[in-house]
Amino acid sequence: MDSQANRHKDLKLACHTWGFSDLPLDEAIQTIARLGFNYVDLGSGPHLDIDDAARNPVAEARGLRVLLDYFHLEVTDLYLLLPALASADEGRRLYEVRQFERLLPFVLELGAPGVTLSPGIETPEIKNARIPRLELYTRPIDLEDEDAEEESDLEPGIFDTEPDEDSEPPPPSPFDYAVDSFQRILTLIEDTDLRMSFEPHIDSVAPTPEKALQMLEAVPGLSLTLDWAQFAAQGVITREIEPLLQHTAHVQVRQASRGRLQTPYHEGVVDLRQVVYLLNEYGYRGAISVEYMTRSDMHETPVLDVIRETALVRDALRDARDEFLSVP
Numbered sequence: 001m002d003s004q005a006n007r008h009k010d011l012k013l014a015c016h017t018w019g020f021s022d023l024p025l026d027e028a029i030q031t032i033a034r035l036g037f038n039y040v041d042l043g044s045g046p047h048l049d050i051d052d053a054a055r056n057p058v059a060e061a062r063g064l065r066v067l068l069d070y071f072h073l074e075v076t077d078l079y080l081l082l083p084a085l086a087s088a089d090e091g092r093r094l095y096e097v098r099q100f101e102r103l104l105p106f107v108l109e110l111g112a113p114g115v116t117l118s119p120g121i122e123t124p125e126i127k128n129a130r131i132p133r134l135e136l137y138t139r140p141i142d143l144e145d146e147d148a149e150e151e152s153d154l155e156p157g158i159f160d161t162e163p164d165e166d167s168e169p170p171p172p173s174p175f176d177y178a179v180d181s182f183q184r185i186l187t188l189i190e191d192t193d194l195r196m197s198f199e200p201h202i203d204s205v206a207p208t209p210e211k212a213l214q215m216l217e218a219v220p221g222l223s224l225t226l227d228w229a230q231f232a233a234q235g236v237i238t239r240e241i242e243p244l245l246q247h248t249a250h251v252q253v254r255q256a257s258r259g260r261l262q263t264p265y266h267e268g269v270v271d272l273r274q275v276v277y278l279l280n281e282y283g284y285r286g287a288i289s290v291e292y293m294t295r296s297d298m299h300e301t302p303v304l305d306v307i308r309e310t311a312l313v314r315d316a317l318r319d320a321r322d323e324f325l326s327v328p
Helices: 003-009 025-034 050-055 057-070 090-110 124-129 174-188 209-218 228-232 238-247 272-281 306-325
Strands: 012-016 039-043 074-080 114-117 195-198 223-227 248-253 287-290
Touching (some): 012 074, 012 306, 025 057, 039 287, 057 090, 074 090, 074 287, 090 174, 114 248, 174 195, 195 248, 209 223, 209 238, 223 238, 228 248, 238 248, 272 287, 272 306
Parallel strands (some): 012 039, 012 287, 039 074, 074 114, 195 223, 223 248, 248 287
16 A cells, blocks of 8 residues: 555544533443544543542543543543633633643543643634724725735725834733743643644634744644634635644544534535545644534534534545545
8 A cells, every 4th residue: 555545544533522512421432432433532621620630630531541441442632621821811821831730640641642722712802903904994905916005095004004113012912921821831741742732713812824823933842733614614715724734733623614613514615525635635644533512602503413413524534535545
């Protein structure tokens, strides 16, 4: 078998327990195993109390490991909810970093190859203050016209003003605080083989491909957990996502569409065949995790038949992987 086919064989298919957060953990794990998965993503929340895990890391990890071994499941990612990593409150921010430090023995005992964190939640005040550039003008500039800027008779917008050399530097932003938090966390794991990723998601301080790349540049050693639906819901197209693939260490998928973070399979716009193709082209060696959600309070996320939707996405990913495996 050639190296091209071997790449596709390395694409492991996983399922996230968050899709079954309305079930006890043992039932969620059993359901994932019955769906034919050999790999599983875990996350803090209803199934994992991080305070308990921090207090008794080894015992909690071993108990969970027994459950996973019973159903022949291997962990591919652990998502820890530490939402204050971008808080302006230094006490809250450092508490989250300290909480991660306390959880590190749990992560290592569990045998998770990597951890995913949110880069921190953006406050409503900051979100409301973000004004798209083109809204500052009476008409948009034709970006295809190389002379548009010189010929434009429009008044400059607030982003076009030159900074005053004598002015005070701007205060740190939530993005800056997130950078500091990630740098501290990477220091904590520097003597381990643990992969550390962040997820660019809606409402975070790095919701777009552009901001995600800025975060990766600011924090060497950090990698990416790419949730395709987060970008599909924002109307981000594949061409804009593609620069992130070389930094991607973990992938999550479900069907979604513009303005909808989760949709029934046949209403989604995520081209799963293209996802598998691009991951192969970029030499991706991690897992693709099917991640549906049972919560309905996030951007009007509809409650779906998660078992049915998970099976449909699973089959589409398998078909794409098998198709490419047959390519000489």
